[in-house]
Structure formats: C-alpha cells, structure tokens
Amino acid sequence: MKLRYDRREFMGLAAASAAGILMRPLLVESRTVAAARTLQGADADLVVFNAKVHTMDSGAPRAEAFAIHAGRFIAVGSTAEIKGLIGKRTQTLDAKQMTIVPGFIDCHNHAGGTTLLYEVLVGNPFEVEFVTIASIVEKLRAKARQTPRGFWVEGYFHDDTKLKDKRPLNVHDLDQVSTEHPVVVRHRGGHTSFYHSKALELARVNKDTPDPPGGTFDRDANGQLNGRVTDRARNVFNGVGQRPSFTAEQRDRRERDGLAHISKQFVRYGLTSVHHEGGDLAALQEVRARGNLHHRVSYEVSGRVLDSMISSGIMTGFGDEWIKLGATSEHTVDGSFSERTMALSIPYPGVQPPYKGNVTETQEELNAWVERVHRAGIQVNCHANGDVAIDMYLTAFERAQKSFPRADARPKITHCTLINNDLVRRMKALGAVPAMFTTYAYYNSDKFPFYGEELMKRCMAFRTLLDAGIHAAAGSDFSPGPFAPLMGIQGMVTRTGWDGTTWGANQRITVDEAIKVNTINGAYASREESLKGSITAGKLADFVVLADDPHTVRQEKIKDIQIVRTVVGGATVYQA
Numbered sequence: 001m002k003l004r005y006d007r008r009e010f011m012g013l014a015a016a017s018a019a020g021i022l023m024r025p026l027l028v029e030s031r032t033v034a035a036a037r038t039l040q041g042a043d044a045d046l047v048v049f050n051a052k053v054h055t056m057d058s059g060a061p062r063a064e065a066f067a068i069h070a071g072r073f074i075a076v077g078s079t080a081e082i083k084g085l086i087g088k089r090t091q092t093l094d095a096k097q098m099t100i101v102p103g104f105i106d107c108h109n110h111a112g113g114t115t116l117l118y119e120v121l122v123g124n125p126f127e128v129e130f131v132t133i134a135s136i137v138e139k140l141r142a143k144a145r146q147t148p149r150g151f152w153v154e155g156y157f158h159d160d161t162k163l164k165d166k167r168p169l170n171v172h173d174l175d176q177v178s179t180e181h182p183v184v185v186r187h188r189g190g191h192t193s194f195y196h197s198k199a200l201e202l203a204r205v206n207k208d209t210p211d212p213p214g215g216t217f218d219r220d221a222n223g224q225l226n227g228r229v230t231d232r233a234r235n236v237f238n239g240v241g242q243r244p245s246f247t248a249e250q251r252d253r254r255e256r257d258g259l260a261h262i263s264k265q266f267v268r269y270g271l272t273s274v275h276h277e278g279g280d281l282a283a284l285q286e287v288r289a290r291g292n293l294h295h296r297v298s299y300e301v302s303g304r305v306l307d308s309m310i311s312s313g314i315m316t317g318f319g320d321e322w323i324k325l326g327a328t329s330e331h332t333v334d335g336s337f338s339e340r341t342m343a344l345s346i347p348y349p350g351v352q353p354p355y356k357g358n359v360t361e362t363q364e365e366l367n368a369w370v371e372r373v374h375r376a377g378i379q380v381n382c383h384a385n386g387d388v389a390i391d392m393y394l395t396a397f398e399r400a401q402k403s404f405p406r407a408d409a410r411p412k413i414t415h416c417t418l419i420n421n422d423l424v425r426r427m428k429a430l431g432a433v434p435a436m437f438t439t440y441a442y443y444n445s446d447k448f449p450f451y452g453e454e455l456m457k458r459c460m461a462f463r464t465l466l467d468a469g470i471h472a473a474a475g476s477d478f479s480p481g482p483f484a485p486l487m488g489i490q491g492m493v494t495r496t497g498w499d500g501t502t503w504g505a506n507q508r509i510t511v512d513e514a515i516k517v518n519t520i521n522g523a524y525a526s527r528e529e530s531l532k533g534s535i536t537a538g539k540l541a542d543f544v545v546l547a548d549d550p551h552t553v554r555q556e557k558i559k560d561i562q563i564v565r566t567v568v569g570g571a572t573v574y575q576a
C-alpha cells in the first residue's frame with residue numbers, strides 16, 4: 001500500500017476495497033482519522049449499528065453499521081465488524097432495523113427564511129393545501145389594518161391551482177383589500193404577480209398599455225386588465241408605493257433569524273446540504289458562528305458578490321465544508337414552468353392568441369454573461385426551463401468553451417424542464433449538470449394539463465437523462481416548489497400527483513435512482529462527490545434515519561415516511 005496518495009486516489013481506493021470492507025473495515029480509514037488515532041488513541045465518536053443502510057456508494061450499496069470519527073465516516077460494514085470499533089468514549093446508536101440513507105441534497109433553493117417568518121403567507125409553503133380567495137383577501141385586509149397608507153400590502157406563496165374557488169384570483173378580488181394601499185399577491189413560482197386596480201393605476205398601466213419584452217399585462221375576455229402580470233412586465237411596479245425601511249441592524253437580525261428558521265425546517269425534512277440562491281452571505285456566516293446553521297450550504301452568487309469574486313479572482317469551491325462558494329445563482333433565460341411562461345418551441349396547447357412563453361434575455365447578452373463567468377473559473381448556472389431557453393444556454397456555453405476551454409466545467413442548468421434528444425446529446429457532450437424540479441410531479445400535477453401528456457413525456461425527464469449518463473440532480477426551487485425530498489422521490493418514482501393523475505410515466509425512475517438523484521448526484525453538481533453524497537468511509541458523516549424503507553413501503557406512501565433523525569457531521573441536528 002502506498003503511504004501517500006491524493007484525495008481522488010484515496011476515494012478510489014475506498015471504493016475498490018469496499019467489497020472487502022466487511023472483513024477489514026479499518027483499511028478504509030481516512031489518513032486524518034488514522035493520524036488522530038495514533039496521536040490520541042482516539043475511539044470512534046459514534047457507532048451506528050443494526051440498521052438497513054442504503055449507502056448510495058455503488059462499490060458497496062448495502063451495510064448494517066458504520067463508525068464516525070471527527071465528523072466523518074471512518075468505516076462502513078456489518079454490525080459485528082463495526083461494533084469492534086466501540087471504545088470507552090464511543091456513543092452508540094442501535095437503529096433497530098430502521099433505514100438509513102445519506103443526507104439529502106437540494107441543488108436549487110431560494111432559502112428565503114425571512115418570508116416564512118415575517119410575511120403574509122396566503123398558501124401553504126410545505127404541503128398540498130387548498131385555500132379560498134376569501135381567505136387570501138381576509139389575510140391581506142388584516143395586514144392592511146396594520147400598514148400605514150401608501151405602503152405595499154403583499155401576500156406570498158399564492159398557488160393559482162390550489163384555490164377551492166376553481167377560478168383565478170383577479171383584480172376585483174384584490175380591490176376588496178384596500179383602496180389606500182398598493183396590493184399585490186405573489187405567486188410562489190416567482191414569475192407572476194396579481195395586482196389590484198390602485199397598484200395598476202399607480203404604475204400607470206391601463207388596458208391599452210403594450211406588453212414589454214419578456215412580460216405581459218394579462219387581460220380578461222373583455223380586454224380589461226385582470227390583474228395578473230408576468231415576468232419582466234412587473235418591473236414597472238418597482239418604483240411605485242412605499243416599502244418599509246429597516247436599519248442595518250434590523251435587516252441583519254431579520255436575515256439571521258430567517259436563515260436560522262429555515263435551517264431548522266431543512267433538517268426536519270432530512271436535507272443536510274442545500275444550494276442557496278444568494279441571500280445574505282454575512283448573515284449566513286453569523287448564523288453559523290452562533291451555532292444555528294444545521295445544514296451545509298453551497299452558496300450561489302449573483303450581482304455584487306459575483307462581481308467581487310471575478311474582480312478578486314475567487315473561484316467556485318472557495319470556503320469549507322459548511323459554507324462553500326458554489327455555482328452562480330440561476331441566471332434567468334426564460335419564464336416559469338408552474339406559471340406557464342417558460343419558452344417553448346411550439347405554442348402552449350390551447351392558448352389563444354398563440355403564446356410560446358417568455359425569453360427574458362437575448363442570445364448576445366447571454367453569450368457575454370456566460371463567457372465572463374466561465375473565464376473567471378466560476379461554475380456557470382442558468383435558469384432554463386423550456387427547450388428554447390435550454391438551447392440558448394447550451395449555445396452560449398458551447399461558444400464559451402470553444403474560446404476558453406476548461407476541463408470538467410459542469411455547467412449547471414437550473415430546472416432543465418423540457419428536453420429533446422438533441423439537447424440531451426449536447427448536455428452530455430458538455431458535461432452539464434441539471435438541477436430539476438423534484439416535488440412538482442406530486443405537488444403540481446394540477447398544472448400538467450396546461451402542457452398535455454405529449455410535452456409531459458419530455459418534462460422533468462429523469463429517466464432520459466439518467467439513461468444518457470447525465471448526473472441529474474434535485475432542485476426543489478423552494479419557494480416555487482415544496483422542498484421535502486421524500487415528496488420529490490415519490491413523484492420521481494410514480495409520476496403521480498396529489499390528485500391521482502399520472503403524467504409522463506415514461507420518465508419514472510427506481511427508488512434507488514431517485515435517492516441517488518437526491519444525494520450523490522447533488523454532491524456531483526457542486527463538485528463535492530468525493531466529500532459527501534454517500535455513506536462511504538472518508539466522507540462527511542451526513543445521514544438520515546427513516547422510520548420505513550422507501551424501497552419497500554407502498555410507493556404512494558413514500559412522502560409520509562417519518563424522518564426519525566437527521567445527522568450532519570456526526571451530530572444530531574434533528575430528532576423526531
């Protein structure tokens with residue numbers, strides 16, 4: 001055995017010797033651990049045994065037990081073998097035949113804890129729940145009563161297909177909230193908002209206002225504004241009405257409280273790593289320093305932070321195991337799947353006049369942005385839902401790679417919803433990593449009729465992409481989608497929604513594949529596959545204990561499996 005080897009070789013060694021693990025678990029100790037033992041005579045910190053472990057390590061997919069030291073798995077194997085590592089100071093956990101999988105990884109999340117904590121929520125962020133338009137109006141009226149005149153009254157987490165009324169929210173409903181405040185209800189998808197008459201009037205929008213590029217002011221059958229405004233048309237509201245201002249201290253506190261709050265929610269659902277779309281980087285570090293960050297963060301940058309990374313030569317991968325600079329945050333190329341504004345090559349079925357969705361950037365702008373980021377050694381990430389937008393992004397990346405070739409660049413495609421064979425071939429050639437909607441198959445089945453079965457066969461195409469050898473990963477897109485990984489896994493396996501309808505059954509994947517999408521493939525997306533994503537000696541000890549095995553429960557019950565315990569770096573961060 002070589003005495004020195006680099007990390008990549010070491011992980012290869014771990015995988016290669018996995019078959020022999022049952023006999024000689026100590027062989028796969030990391031060098032750090034081996035050194036710690038010699039220096040301190042250290043025992044394992046924690047030994048978990050009598051479990052059904054699905055490791056997601058293809059070299060040794062099943063195990064019964066593992067040992068942890070200094071936050072990492074040091075040995076994985078049978079109960080009898082691993083129990084041999086129990087020393088005087090070792091804590092033990094008898095899993096009583098419960099199932100253990102690696103900690104779940106969500107590769108696209110707007111981890112907006114402040115909205116959850118401080119704003120009016122007119123829909124359920126986490127689960128399928130139907131509400132009435134009257135309840136939305138009532139919540140906003142209550143908010144208006146506490147809000148000074150002229151200030152915005154805003155509702156969040158609206159879902160247009162989760163209304164008991166079975167008709168869309170409109171301008172007249174919202175006119176009942178207040179005549180003294182601008183009023184808006186934001187769709188949880190983030191691409192459409194619903195305004196009342198006063199807000200439209202303040203923004204000088206009337207029925208004759210033309211649609212700007214990349215957005216629409218929607219109208220009813222009589223040509224009158226119905227209050228729904230899509231994508232970039234919403235920009236006219238930015239300078240309208242008053243919004244609360246906070247002192248720097250108040251703002252910092254809100255950010256910290258929001259992050260601490262959402263971190264608790266993540267681990268409650270078994271997430272141990274989350275890719276954050278921006279958010280306050282300083283607050284994130286503060287929350288960690290105070291011991292309130294329970295999950296690991298791949299921080300995805302935009303704006304000022306991206307500019308300063310480029311100007312100071314900081315690349316993707318900077319940081320540590322808890323907070324690391326990841327890809328950029330999603331650079332938006334088109335509209336939304338759930339709100340039916342994504343850019344399609346054919347018109348939306350049944351929509352008149354014919355509508356193909358919104359492209360929100362020109363090819364030239366996109367080329368320039370992609371090239372600038374790629375040259376700087378930062379992992380590029382674009383939001384591309386429709387086939388038109390994915391094509392534009394791949395075109396921009398192919399061009400950037402030609403001018404500035406970078407091996408293993410892993411361009412990230414956020415959503416990557418509607419694919420075709422040509423796009424898949426080009427993705428494979430570029431080594432692209434898609435982070436696709438997870439919970440939609442279950443949560444948003446009520447929106448699939450807008451696309452129809454023919455398109456749904458090519459939407460959220462996990463089967464096609466895995467078969468092509470592409471590392472498809474999970475991207476809940478919270479707040480647009482709930483983030484519960486088990487709800488996502490159930491949807492990937494069944495393609496059946498909450499309403500019992502099944503769409504694009506050709507894209508079903510197995511339970512094991514769906515767990516991989518939510519673990520090791522997520523680690524790959526952030527270039528951390530040698531650090532996490534499977535229960536493998538040498539990797540970070542992030543795992544989830546489940547009350548039932550998703551492989552054996554009835555598939556429509558996967559989402560209801562109880563998360564018994566979530567462990568990050570060997571420490572329990574959630575316990576039922």
Ligand SMILES: [Zn+2]
Nearest residue numbers: 108110330477
């Ligand atoms: Zn997003």
